Amino acid sequence: xxxxxxxxxxxxIRCPIIRQGDDLPQIVVDSVLxxxxxxxxxxxxxxxxxxxxxxAVVARxxxxxxxxxxxxxxxxxxxGDATVGVIFPILSRNRFSICxxxxxxxxxxxxxxxxFPADEVGNHLIDExxxxxxxxxxxxxxxxxxxxxxxxGYTKHPFTGVDYVEYYKELVTAEGAEVEIxxxxxxxxxxxxADQVICCDIHTRARNKRRLLAAGAKKVVCLDEIxxxxxxxxxxxxxxxxxxxxxxxxxxxxxxxxxxxxFVDRIQNMMLERTGRHVEVMVYGDGAFKDPVGKIxxxxxxxxxxxxxxxxxxxxxxIKLKYLADNDFADLSGDALKEAISERIRTKxxxxxxxxxxxxxxxxxxxxxxxxxxxxTSGSGDKGTPVIYVQGYFDNYTK
Numbered sequence: 001x002x003x004x005x006x007x008x009x010x011x012x013i014r015c016p017i018i019r020q021g022d023d024l025p026q027i028v029v030d031s032v033l034x035x036x037x038x039x040x041x042x043x044x045x046x047x048x049x050x051x052x053x054x055x056a057v058v059a060r061x062x063x064x065x066x067x068x069x070x071x072x073x074x075x076x077x078x079x080g081d082a083t084v085g086v087i088f089p090i091l092s093r094n095r096f097s098i099c100x101x102x103x104x105x106x107x108x109x110x111x112x113x114x115x116f117p118a119d120e121v122g123n124h125l126i127d128e129x130x131x132x133x134x135x136x137x138x139x140x141x142x143x144x145x146x147x148x149x150x151x152x153g154y155t156k157h158p159f160t161g162v163d164y165v166e167y168y169k170e171l172v173t174a175e176g177a178e179v180e181i182x183x184x185x186x187x188x189x190x191x192x193x194a195d196q197v198i199c200c201d202i203h204t205r206a207r208n209k210r211r212l213l214a215a216g217a218k219k220v221v222c223l224d225e226i227x228x229x230x231x232x233x234x235x236x237x238x239x240x241x242x243x244x245x246x247x248x249x250x251x252x253x254x255x256x257x258x259x260x261x262x263f264v265d266r267i268q269n270m271m272l273e274r275t276g277r278h279v280e281v282m283v284y285g286d287g288a289f290k291d292p293v294g295k296i297x298x299x300x301x302x303x304x305x306x307x308x309x310x311x312x313x314x315x316x317x318x319i320k321l322k323y324l325a326d327n328d329f330a331d332l333s334g335d336a337l338k339e340a341i342s343e344r345i346r347t348k349x350x351x352x353x354x355x356x357x358x359x360x361x362x363x364x365x366x367x368x369x370x371x372x373x374x375x376x377t378s379g380s381g382d383k384g385t386p387v388i389y390v391q392g393y394f395d396n397y398t399k
Contacts, residue, residue: 012385071102
């Protein structure tokens with residue numbers, strides 16, 4: 001038998017433009033099978049292949065949208081006329097600006113507290129070296145907008161060209177709300193300005209809510225608690241609310257998709273019926289990785305994958321080949337080395353946690369790893385491939 005020389009393959013699958021009400025599982029299956037049967041780029045459908053669908057088209061097919069007025073109505077119902085502290089939003093025209101407009105429409109006065117030198121996902125307001133030069137301690141100091149301008153002037157984000165302090169301030173005032181901006185990194189600093197708070201952070205929200213309530217906050221609501229049910233006919237997400245939303249228009253957002261488990265299960269069943277193959281299926285959003293140059297950590301969604309079939313549960317259980325080659329089998333080469341390593345892989349323990357032969361492998365969940373691969377494959381621009389087909393991910397050197 002000819003030796004296989006190719007490992008994991010990730011393919012972007014082109015699909016029609018998805019619209020609200022489309023039968024997305026049918027479109028996904030038809031698109032994958034059409035690509036597989038293609039004359040020039042075809043491929044076999046195999047057991048344990050992975051079909052991944054970007055959350056954006058799932059939410060679009062569901063029509064899971066909300067307007068700034070609908071966001072405002074939920075915020076108004078929760079806070080009334082109180083001054084509201086809005087803390088730790090990420091700096092993003094796509095991810096947060098429209099949410100901020102909706103929140104601003106629902107309050108009379110907002111105290112907007114930004115973290116510094118960067119937001120939660122790595123967008124910088126201030127260079128760390130400038131903090132040192134100015135003698136600012138980000139762990140203890142609270143900067144007013146005036147103090148921030150005195151120290152650091154008007155700084156635009158190097159990628160977007162936006163001064164986010166000015167941009168967010170203008171968004172709020174344009175909706176008729178009063179706004180005060182401060183910079184601080186201890187969530188409890190907001191309590192000197194407001195005792196009712198919206199936590200806009202993503203991955204630290206539960207801890208910050210707990211700390212605020214323990215410090216005497218009257219009310220704390222996280223983004224995943226806004227639009228958890230329909231408001232005036234809006235879309236909603238019972239698990240994540242506004243978290244994971246993206247700008248749709250200047251006055252609306254597309255929410256993170258809901259009811260994703262039936263969606264992935266249906267695609268898996270349809271593929272089994274049409275091909276006889278058992279493939280795995282997942283919905284993916286942002287990958288989980290950091291840009292070493294721009295310093296941006298990609299994961300602005302609450303999770304990489306809101307739903308996946310059962311075969312994607314868990315994390316890899318892998319042996320580090322270079323460790324074996326350099327240590328256990330340092331005296332072997334050629335076919336003897338290949339066979340020794342192959343045998344070690346075939347007989348490896350079912351759980352390698354703590355084993356030296358697994359050091360340097362990636363201790364992350366399969367869905368986070370595959371979702372990151374898919375996010376990089378599909379990109380965020382005009383590739384037109386909202387479905388990713390991954391083959392060979394579960395293979396190893398012996399297959």
